[in-house]
Amino acid sequence: MSAVGTASSGRHIVLPTVRGPWTQALYALLECPSADRLAAPQLPAVENVLADDDLQMALYLCYELHYASVNGVDDRAEWDPVVLMFRAALEREFERALMDLVPDRQSEADGVGGELQRLVQDDDGPPLSRYVETQSSLSQVLEHVVHRSAYQLKEADPHSWAIARLTGGPKAALVEIQADEYGGGRAERIHAVLFENTMRALGLNPTYGAYLDWLPGITLATVNLMSWFGLHRRLRGAIVGHLAIFEMTSSIPNRRYGNGLRRLGFGPEATDFYDEHVEADAVHESIAAWDLAHALAAAEPELTKDILFGAKALLALEARWAEHLLRCWSNDRTSLTRPLDLVAARA
């Protein structure tokens, strides 16, 4: 029994430093055997749930149990009822905050495909990619990559949860996208692997989870959003809407990020990840918007609201995240929880 699910290779993370009562409570749950526990602890309310460093890290780590092994934690913690109960409490907070953030607007008549196009056209998120393309310093570019490592080192995985929950055309469309995300049969072209290459080329540590202690809640929230959507069948509409907007808003910013790296003198080994996404996501966006999201809404009209919720929630959280980066940088501060020690950070 003990050998099952305890392979020595694969993803491992080390629990980051305790950030507050939520991470502390989680670590206590992860440490002691289930039988010794009665219930998830009652914890103080959090004011800004969507940007709280402690709460978002606790939620991120609850989800990490599904993606990776955690050093010193029994792999069975992934399905430990008490841990799941704790996660559910966090998710309730997260959901409530998102509902407050995302306006519940009725969709317009021409269907989900058209509505998604409109959301993208009307999006007035901060011009982060332009800034990176034309102005950012080397340390700012490195910070940007560290932020994104929270997702890109497991790129596409949160959306893959939805494959088993879809049928017919939408399922085929999602698999078509994910197959490309995972390298089209070539392990070295898996997008997460391309991101590792970028990190390495920039002198950053590409190890999965290496920068957890640097990631602020506002960044973790953007990834928690997809894990939350992806792990709940009831939210399959939302993860589909999330993916559609993600792909539809990807090609142009990625070209700019690549240009930013070229401006700073980096070569193809650093820009490959971004250049790949310019072309790949130009393919994916049409499939995701029409064959996946639009077709899912046509097949299951009751999911329309969720699809649009997923789309709007992504835009809202990404905008807040980008705003955070630009605000910190304009004040000459680090946008991470602590400055990137470039010497120590480099592999």
Add this chain to the structure above:
Amino acid sequence: MLSFKFAVGTFSTQIASRTHGGRAGPCWEFKATGRQKNSIPDPSDCLLTGSGIATGMSGEEVLIVPYQDGPYLVRGPVVVRDQAGGEIKLSRHPVALCRCGKSRIRPFCDGTHRLVHFAAPSSPETHRFEFKVVIGRGDRRAPTGAALARPCLSSEAVAPSDDPSVQSASDRAATLDEAGSSAVRRALARVRDRLGTQLETGPHLAREHNAMRSAEPLIGAAWLLLGERRSVTGDNDPQDVKAPVSHLIRGALELLVGAASDDESRMSALSRQLEAALALLERGPALP
């Protein structure tokens, strides 16, 4: 009242006065008559077997799907060569080929269609732009003839820009029913083709963007009027549409400049760009 009549529907706007939802102002509407051939097609209609494009293919078939406002997606065993016969390597399947013409990695798509607001339906376009433009005022209706049996664009009197009943720039921000506007959208795409890059590199705040969207129908209508008049008459300087075209463009200009009014440098930059656009529009589109 300015109205555009197409084979299958009618756009109309009343610029002078009309109570619409309790307030006077212009109103664009689209009335379908007969088959709705030029409504925006639903790409899901194009799905083979109704359950997704990919699943509708047999193994060796090549399938090309133009996506609404987006690229051509090509699935199946296909070889792409340049005109000298050299193979153009396809790094993925499916492959997206540029349809807007503005990609920087042609022949492949790089998402630029979104920046240039490329607009095209997924299903085949049916309009051949054989419009007849007839300009008249009041009851001086232009004669109709055999030419009008074809798809027809007609325009009656357009209020001059100093008309007191024209309330404000925002009132003129006619919201055009998108489902009926494909001809105008195509006309606009041609404007965008020329102006897209220019606008893209300019100031790009959300307000301006929204204003641009509001201005689009006005620019599109102006372009259509001018272009079709020229193609019908062969007249390079069609005086009889100058006034309405100018009126429409000025309306668009006011909207856009109005959106940027609290920043003087941005406003003047935008204003310069749009004056240039106006000059371009007044020269008219090239004849095919």
